[in-house]
Amino acid sequence: MRWTQALDAAFQPQVVAIIGASAEAVPGKQRFGSGNSFLGNYRELGFSGRLYAINPRAQGPVAGVPAFRSIGEVPEPVDLAVAAVPAPVLPGVLEECAAARVKAVHIYTAGFEETGFEEGRLLAARCREIIRRTGLCVIGPNGMGPYCPKGHIGPFDRLPSEPGPVAFISQSGGNLNWFSHHAAEMGVRFSKAVSFGNGWVLHGDDFLEYLAEDQDTRIICMYLEGIRDGRRLLELARRIVVHKPILLVKGGLTASGARAVASHTASLGGEAQVWDAFYKQTGVVRADSLEELADLAMTFLYVQPPRGLRAVLMGIGGGNSVLAADALAREGITLPALAPETTAELATFVPLAGSMVRNPLDIGAVFRGDLTLLDRTLGLVGRDPNVDIILAAPHLDLNRSSPEETDRLVARLSDYARAAPHGKPLALTFHSFSNDPEEMAARQRLMVQLPQRGVAAFRDLARAGRALARLHQYHRFLDGAAPERASA
Amino acid sequence: MRWTQALDAAFQPQVVAIIGASAEAVPGKQRFGSGNSFLGNYRELGFSGRLYAINPRAQGPVAGVPAFRSIGEVPEPVDLAVAAVPAPVLPGVLEECAAARVKAVHIYTAGFEETGFEEGRLLAARCREIIRRTGLCVIGPNGMGPYCPKGHIGPFDRLPSEPGPVAFISQSGGNLNWFSHHAAEMGVRFSKAVSFGNGWVLHGDDFLEYLAEDQDTRIICMYLEGIRDGRRLLELARRIVVHKPILLVKGGLTASGARAVASHTASLGGEAQVWDAFYKQTGVVRADSLEELADLAMTFLYVQPPRGLRAVLMGIGGGNSVLAADALAREGITLPALAPETTAELATFVPLAGSMVRNPLDIGAVFRGDLTLLDRTLGLVGRDPNVDIILAAPHLDLNRSSPEETDRLVARLSDYARAAPHGKPLALTFHSFSNDPEEMAARQRLMVQLPQRGVAAFRDLARAGRALARLHQYHRFLDGAAPERASA
Incomplete structure (x- = not known):
């Protein structure tokens, strides 16, 4: 495409000029998104190319980088110029960028068509004329520009x-x-x-x-x-x-x-x-x-495409299971009856009272102890011909399981999800009756850790269901197949 | 109604018998929901009436309360009996409760019709026959029974x-x-x-x-x-x-x-x-x-009923505002153009660039500093005839506002919400670009504190919109009025 080289330069620049960085900016007080904040954020991301500050009132380095009064004075070709200037001076800045043959200009400046005022529209028209005439490669205006970890640039802190x-x-x-x-x-x-x-x-x-x-x-x-x-x-x-x-x-x-x-x-x-x-x-x-x-x-x-949208839901309690089943059904995921042989086999090792051996499966014991029951259950539902997706939704209440127990459980479920021995995706959500801040923090840590280990952990079952349904739909589209018939 | 006295006794009992509390239960190891856990949870809620444990093998107090082999031996009338026994012995327990004229029985025991097995169905039929014959007041089975803070009873810990x-x-x-x-x-x-x-x-x-x-x-x-x-x-x-x-x-x-x-x-x-x-x-x-x-x-x-479903959204950034507007519209809340005089007045004190003075209002400065701009803005939108609801959605990023600034802002918004000087409800949500654990904890604390001060704080704008729409709908129903015409 026409812009490939310019965009390569914009995302992984060697030479960057920040137009509008200012020596008067007080560190820590700089306005969000000001020229100086770009300087700071690029540095935070480890930018190791050359940075220049452009400011018509510059009289020496700005925020530790060499400063010039105009971009034309920069002693080498500029890959990316960031224009963080008041809107009225932008036309002049664009002319200078074009003259200096800057490869790409990111216009951070706002205050044009989007204001709805005549003044902004006229200014926009002037700028666009300059851009058309000079053929400048422009990202923006009124945008935050490129973020590229490999190029060590990005417009926000803590990226x-x-x-x-x-x-x-x-x-x-x-x-x-x-x-x-x-x-x-x-x-x-x-x-x-x-x-x-x-x-x-x-x-x-x-x-x-x-x-x-x-x-x-x-x-x-x-x-x-x-x-x-x-x-x-x-x-x-x-x-x-x-x-x-x-x-x-x-x-x-x-x-x-x-x-x-x-x-x-x-x-x-x-x-x-x-x-x-x-x-x-x-x-x-x-x-x-x-x-x-x-x-x-x-x-x-991280999730392997399911072959269909029939799921088994393991783990959350009675009333919660009912609402989860309703929520999943609204996203197109059904919880069909398990195959008779699965239910019969489950009944041989599950205590009847207080458990549900149909689908949803509400078997507290499965997620506790040495996890033998979990392995047996995963084996059964993994082989069940009525099941395309395994949704594991254990309760993680502090007063019911120790951190070690939780880690062991999560590790076992993660192993299954990654290995997918029966070719079926497993997605995780975590539940808790209480809203204890310590428990919330523990759950949040797990939610962050799991995807880093290649396992999808969702905020709730409805969101898991929706995402899995979309993943399935995409792969059906690729297959060129007719859309899955809605199953009962 | 027929059950009033029995239910008064069940919710605020003076005398409670836990059938199935066991001397062998190891503290901390007791099964969730066992008879002993009811004892512990009632105590945790400050129950100060008389508690008795019933266990056929009792030989002295159980978990610190007097124990008897059958409920008939309890030396005073029982208000509430909790049956936490294996399903097969329930028929006998019910006969004893009836004989002892227990005012209400909560059957925690499960394992009946809900198992889908013949055994459970037969047992249920036997129990129901006893109940019909004796006229027992029964809550359950397979339920957790009553929770009543004023009666100091409840079936879970940390209630x-x-x-x-x-x-x-x-x-x-x-x-x-x-x-x-x-x-x-x-x-x-x-x-x-x-x-x-x-x-x-x-x-x-x-x-x-x-x-x-x-x-x-x-x-x-x-x-x-x-x-x-x-x-x-x-x-x-x-x-x-x-x-x-x-x-x-x-x-x-x-x-x-x-x-x-x-x-x-x-x-x-x-x-x-x-x-x-x-x-x-x-x-x-x-x-x-x-x-x-x-x-x-x-x-x-906590929210006063809105007179309509036209909201002004104050605070969250451009792209977020767009998605919030879409999400709110899906819940029936529109964000109409503000009255011309509101927009004109706003433009006198809002910097044009990077702000949106239409609706949504994205005016960062409003939520900062001494909050004069917030007061002026609230005054303007409060008086705007196009606005029924005020949605305030400030960003709470740690790197952009101090805890003191946040407290001041939240206090001011809360004052407005409670006083509702223009008769319009104000609902709050909090946003943050980052997912910093410290920030999340701070937001969570605010979310908990605000309702305690009588101010509604919502997890996100879609949820706020849905709840406000339902509140409005309910009051329209009370008015007997025709449903609100969907506005454009």
Whole structure:
């Protein structure tokens, strides 16, 4: 594609100029997202190329890096310029970037079409004319720009520095920030991510095309508000989705959301029905929130595709099981009766009273002690022809199991999930009757540790069910098969 | 009603006999829910009446209370007997309870119809015959029985001991356990709660009738799996709902859920359409999960009914705002354009760039500093004729605000919520880009503190929106008005 080289330079730059970094900025007091914060955040991610600060009032180094009054004075070719300047001076800055042959410009500056005011629209028109005339490669404006752990750059503090196989194309900076942190806690690490804001030059479709060819990217996540060229996006998605899953949150599908989109990135939200058709035609996987997107990224990374949507639910208590069964059914996951031979065999080693040997299976003893019963039960449901998915939902109440017991249990379930000896995915959720802060913290630690060991752990069963159903749907799409008949 | 006196005795007993408490039980090793655990849990809740242990092998006190070989030997009338015995001996125990004129029997014992085995069904038939013949007041079997902070009894450890105005009728013991803890964290405290399991004698409708007259109960929450007499439940609900809100989770509305219901409490799940009609005809408020039920209880306790479903959303960032607007719209809450005079006035004190002065309002500065801007903004949206509800969703990132700043902000929002100077409800959610454990703990503390101060704090905006929409719907039902027309 046209922008490959420029984007390579933007994501893994050797020379970066921050336009708008200021000597007067007081450390710790700098405004979020100011030029200086980019300096600090790039350093935090271990950026080891050359950094320059550009400020017309510069009189010596800024925040420890060499400073110049204009980008034209930088003594070497600039890969990435970050424009963090007041909107009215942006036209001049863009002219200078073009003259200096900067490979890519990330415009952090906001205050254009998205304000809804005439002043912003006129300024935008002037800038876009300059960009058209000079052919500048621009990310933004009103976006947070590139994040690339391998390139050691990113626009926020505390971003994960370890790279991974997931890309994220986000129109919104806040959503890039949220997702980078929260998905990372679910074992999702990033190849390349970007917030492109109003998308004057590079839009969602361009980044999609670029990442399709990126060797470091196996899964592409997207958050889009507007679409510049629907036909192109559809064709690209169709072509790419068979090689790399594309997981998409489309914002602005409701009237309220569309109004918010206009105010945020001056985009058009679009019709819900059009997007229903888009998902169906392309095989792009739908998510309706960032939480769901994170669930999906974890699932596509760590869960093996189920052959169907019939699950066995092991572990949570009676009334909880009922509500879980209802919640799962709403996501398309059924809990069928187990095969008669499974139930009969279970009844030989399960005490009747207070247990449920049908599906859901509520057998407290299975998750305790030396776990022999767990192994036997997993063997039985693993071989049961009525079961495609194993959902394990143990209770983790401090007063009922010791930390050692919990670790042993979780290790055993993780081993099964990774080995999948019966070719069936196992997904985990954890339950607790109490809301004890210590227990919550312990559960949270487990939730973070498990994906790091390659095991999917979900916040609740409905979310697990939804993600598994989407994973199944994607693989059915790839098979070119008819959609699974809804089973009773 | 027929059972009033018996239930008064069951919820606030002076004399309790635990049938099945055992001298051999090793402290700390006792099986969850064994007779001994009831002894321990009643004591933990400060029970100061007389406790007796009944065990045919008793030879002296059990766990520090006087023990007898049969309930007939207890030297005073028993208000509540808890039967925690093996299923096969239950018939004899029931005969003895009847002979001793025990006022109410809670049968904890399980292993009857719900097992699906002939043996359990036959045993159940024998017990039911005894109960019919003797007229015993029975709660259960296969249930966890009564929880009443004022009566100082409850079947689980660590139950909140402080009483409150919310009742909970739960067929399931696990759901009673979960809800008592989790709803308590959201400022919900209990008058009386009960888990009645298979409901041989007293069923959901009976407890509903009883609690309708209970002076300590203002709101009635229910979790039902089966219905014994649909007509009676409908008529009771219709009559009661105009005095006390009834919030109901009906389990088993899907095929999978109904199967789980049969296996759990041997009930019939029922048709989803029938329940849709039930909610519509009675004004009973629908919840689909216990989390939702807790949200609703908090909302009905602390949020003043909105006059409509048009909200202003203040605080969360661009892309997040878009997804929040979509999520709210799915719950029936719209984010309309603010009145022109509001927007014009906002623009006089809000910096244009990076802010959104339409709705959602994304004005970072409003939640910082001395909060003058917050007061001005609340004044403006409070008076805006397009706004019925104020949703405040500040970001609480540690690196952006100090604990003192956060406290000041939360105090100011709480004052507004409680005073409601413009007659509009304010609901809170908290957001954070990072998932830092320290930040999560801080947020969790706030979430717990706020309802205790009478302010509703929600886990996320979709849940807030759903609860507010249900609150509005309930009050529209009371008004007898036509359902609100969906606004664009």
